[in-house]
Every structure is written in C-alpha cells, then in structure tokens.
Amino acid sequence: MEATEFTVELVRKVDDSYPVVVGRGLEKKIVEVAGRGALADRRIALITDSTVEGLISAAIAREFAAAGRPIEVIAFPAGEINKTRATKEWIEDQLIARGFGRDTLIIAAGGGVVTDVVGFVAATFTRGVPYISYVTTLLAAADAAVGGKTAVDTPAATNLIGAFHQPRAVLIDVDRWHTLSPAQIQDGMGETIKHGCLADSEFFEVLEDAFVRRGLSPKDFVDDDDLTSLTARRNCEIKRDFVSSDVFEGNRRMGLNLGHTIGRALEAAMGYTMSHGQCVAVGTALQMRLGERFGYCSAEDVERFEALAGAIGLPYRLPDSVSVEAIMAAMAHDKKGVAGTIRFVFQKGIGDLMVFEGGAYARPVDTQLIREFLAEQSRG
Numbered sequence: 001m002e003a004t005e006f007t008v009e010l011v012r013k014v015d016d017s018y019p020v021v022v023g024r025g026l027e028k029k030i031v032e033v034a035g036r037g038a039l040a041d042r043r044i045a046l047i048t049d050s051t052v053e054g055l056i057s058a059a060i061a062r063e064f065a066a067a068g069r070p071i072e073v074i075a076f077p078a079g080e081i082n083k084t085r086a087t088k089e090w091i092e093d094q095l096i097a098r099g100f101g102r103d104t105l106i107i108a109a110g111g112g113v114v115t116d117v118v119g120f121v122a123a124t125f126t127r128g129v130p131y132i133s134y135v136t137t138l139l140a141a142a143d144a145a146v147g148g149k150t151a152v153d154t155p156a157a158t159n160l161i162g163a164f165h166q167p168r169a170v171l172i173d174v175d176r177w178h179t180l181s182p183a184q185i186q187d188g189m190g191e192t193i194k195h196g197c198l199a200d201s202e203f204f205e206v207l208e209d210a211f212v213r214r215g216l217s218p219k220d221f222v223d224d225d226d227l228t229s230l231t232a233r234r235n236c237e238i239k240r241d242f243v244s245s246d247v248f249e250g251n252r253r254m255g256l257n258l259g260h261t262i263g264r265a266l267e268a269a270m271g272y273t274m275s276h277g278q279c280v281a282v283g284t285a286l287q288m289r290l291g292e293r294f295g296y297c298s299a300e301d302v303e304r305f306e307a308l309a310g311a312i313g314l315p316y317r318l319p320d321s322v323s324v325e326a327i328m329a330a331m332a333h334d335k336k337g338v339a340g341t342i343r344f345v346f347q348k349g350i351g352d353l354m355v356f357e358g359g360a361y362a363r364p365v366d367t368q369l370i371r372e373f374l375a376e377q378s379r380g
C-alpha cells in the first residue's frame with residue numbers, strides 16, 4: 001500500500017491578553033478578578049509556599065469566604081530547591097485527592113518559584129486550567145509575573161522543563177514587599193535597573209534620584225507609594241512590550257537578557273551563592289564596559305550605572321573568588337546560547353538597546369576577546 005497523507009487543518013487565533021493590577025491591599029481585588037466572566041463558576045485552589053501561606057492565605061481565604069466562594073489552600077515547602085518535578089507531582093496529587101477537575105481555577109500566590117511551578121501545574125492539570133498570579137516579591141514583579149513562562153528545575157539545569165501558559169490576571173500587591181528582607185529588595189532591583197537601562201531612561205533617572213541623590217534605603221523604598229507603584233508598573237510594562245511582540249523568544253524578547261550572558265554564567269560559576277539580581281547587576285555593568293569599547297555607550301553611562309547599583313547595595317564588579325575560566329565554561333553551557341558562539345545583548349546609552357544586522361537584538365562576541373576582557377576586569 002502506498003502511504004497517504006492528509007492535513008489536519010488547525011490554524012488558531014489566540015487572544016491571551018490579561019490585566020496586570022498594581023496596588024496595595026489587593027486581597028479584595030483578587031476576589032473580584034476571580035469572579036470575572038467564565039472564571040466565576042470555577043472551584044478555586046490557592047497554591048502557595050510555606051512562607052507565603054503564613055503571610056497571606058488566611059486573609060485571602062477570608063475575603064473569598066465572605067463573598068460566598070470558599071477556597072482550598074495547598075502549600076509546598078518554600079525555596080528554589082523545591083521548584084522540582086516532585087513538587088509539581090505532589091501538588092497535582094493534592095488537587096486530585098481534593099476532587100479538583102477541569103473546572104478548577106488556580107491562584108498562584110507567592111514569588112517566582114510559586115508562579116513558575118504552579119503556572120506549570122495549571123498548564124498541564126487536566127490538560128490546562130486557568131490561573132491567576134498574586135505576586136509577592138519584587139523580583140517576581142520585575143521579571144516572572146509577565147510573560148507566561150512556567151517551569152521547574154532539574155539537576156541538569158534550571159527551568160529546563162516547562163511550558164508557556166499565560167495567566168488570566170496578574171496582581172502585584174506592593175504591601176507584600178514590607179516583609180521582604182533588604183537583600184530581597186536589592187535582588188529585585190537588579191532586574192529593575194536592567195529594565196531602566198534597556199528601555200526607559202526616565203525611569204532610570206527617577207531611580208537615580210531616589211537612591212543616589214536622596215539616599216533611600218530598601219525600607220524607605222518600600223514605604224514610598226509613588227516609587228513602588230512606578231517600579232511595579234514600569235517593570236511589567238517594559239516586559240510586556242518585549243514579550244507581546246515575541247512570545248516565544250525568537251529575537252526581540254532576547255533584549256530582556258541584557259546583562260544575563262555574564263550574569264547567568266557568574267551565578268553558575270559561583271555555585272548559586274550570589275543572588276540572581278546581584279549577578280544581573282554585575283553582568284549589566286560588564287556588558288556596558290564591553291559595549292563602551294565598541295562605542296555603544298559612554299564612560300559616563302557606565303559611571304551612572306555603577307553609582308546607582310552601588311547606592312542600592314548591588315555589586316557591579318566580578319568577585320575576587322570567581323575564576324575567568326569558570327565563567328567562560330558556564331557561558332559555553334548556557335541553554336540560551338547558540339552552539340559555538342557567545343552572544344551579547346548590548347545597551348545603547350541608557351534607556352535603549354543596540355539593534356544589529358538583520359534586526360538582531362544580540363550579537364556574537366569573539367570568545368578570546370571575552371576571555372581577555374574578563375581577565376582585565378577581574379584584575380580590577
């Protein structure tokens with residue numbers, strides 16, 4: 001018999017738009033958002049981690065109960081170490097044991113670990129259920145909240161197994177930042193100042209005014225209504241602008257990797273003992289110093305970045321304890337790299353990105369040149 005072939009025609013037009021709500025005390029708001037349209041008839045599971053459970057789950061459960069819509073709370077142990085396939089399976093078993101089915105609405109309440117693993121549960125539970133993210137850390141508000149990337153880590157690499165699954169809504173409750181430590185605020189500021197560098201010079205200036213000129217501490221920052229609201233909003237808007245034009249990271253979304261070529265490699269080379277935000281700050285500073293040599297930004301731009309990072313308490317130089325070879329090895333293994341080349345996103349001054357031949361947002365840089373550059377930088 002001769003093989004035959006036919007086409008299953010399936011051209012899909014998808015509208016995955018969703019609102020991002022920024023404010024304080026959003027426990028009531030989440031009840032309203034979960035009651036919109038087809039979400040209103042669903043049974044709700046609020047899934048969180050053990051730390052955030054103690055901070056917010058009772059208040060949210062109270063609001064839902066008052067609205068006549070009781071919810072179930074499922075909490076897994078906090079921490080990146082638990083962002084695993086085993087945790088995903090445990091959550092799924094909890095949902096099944098409690099009789100949740102296709103009519104489930106999940107609320108993922110917490111930082112980036114929660115939104116990543118719970119978003120992934122939502123992507124596959126009964127082949128996909130809707131979820132709302134209630135984001136409680138600055139880092140997650142700056143990066144994980146918008147974009148629809150969900151994942152778990154494996155021993156081979158972080159975020160290796162996952163799916164694109166867009167939330168139905170994102171709520172960023174700035175009140176939740178009061179219980180973050182100064183180090184967690186600084187961590188989130190690493191991604192925040194990166195956003196200023198790549199897309200918004202005015203936002204960068206507002207941050208310079210707050211931290212360099214007025215000398216705000218992380219605690220002052222959290223108490224400042226205007227600044228926190230602007231920070232949450234601009235982070236999400238900038239990420240949205242890049243993501244909505246390139247959902248699956250073909251090219252433009254790569255712009256968000258500013259500072260990450262060296263940043264991610266540094267994180268791995270340091271055995272994850274430095275926070276992601278700290279590594280991104282160092283990576284962004286070094287990308288600027290390298291970019292200065294190519295004429296992409298000026299010495300003054302580099303000084304401004306370093307002054308801002310320093311005022312926030314973020315590092316901007318390579319730590320003495322890391323070897324250049326360890327960073328080079330980690331860069332070569334980066335899963336976002338293209339085999340055999342190391343590619344960098346470069347900023348154009350402050351507030352814009354370089355666009356290279358053919359509209360590319362990243363360009364390859366010669367490996368030997370990077371090695372020599374890093375060796376110089378590590379000599380201080």
Ligand code: NAD
Nearest residue numbers: 051078111112113114136137139140143144149176179180
């Ligand atoms: P996290 O969720 O582990 O939060 C850090 C710690 O803070 C945890 O112990 C958590 O319990 C605690 N916490 C959360 N909210 C708190 C609050 N309001 N007060 C006090 N403590 C609180 O992680 P994170 O730092 O928010 O984010 C890092 C994770 O985000 C990483 O796993 C990273 O891969 C992921 N991420 C994902 C994306 C994406 O696009 N999906 C982007 C960036 C980062």
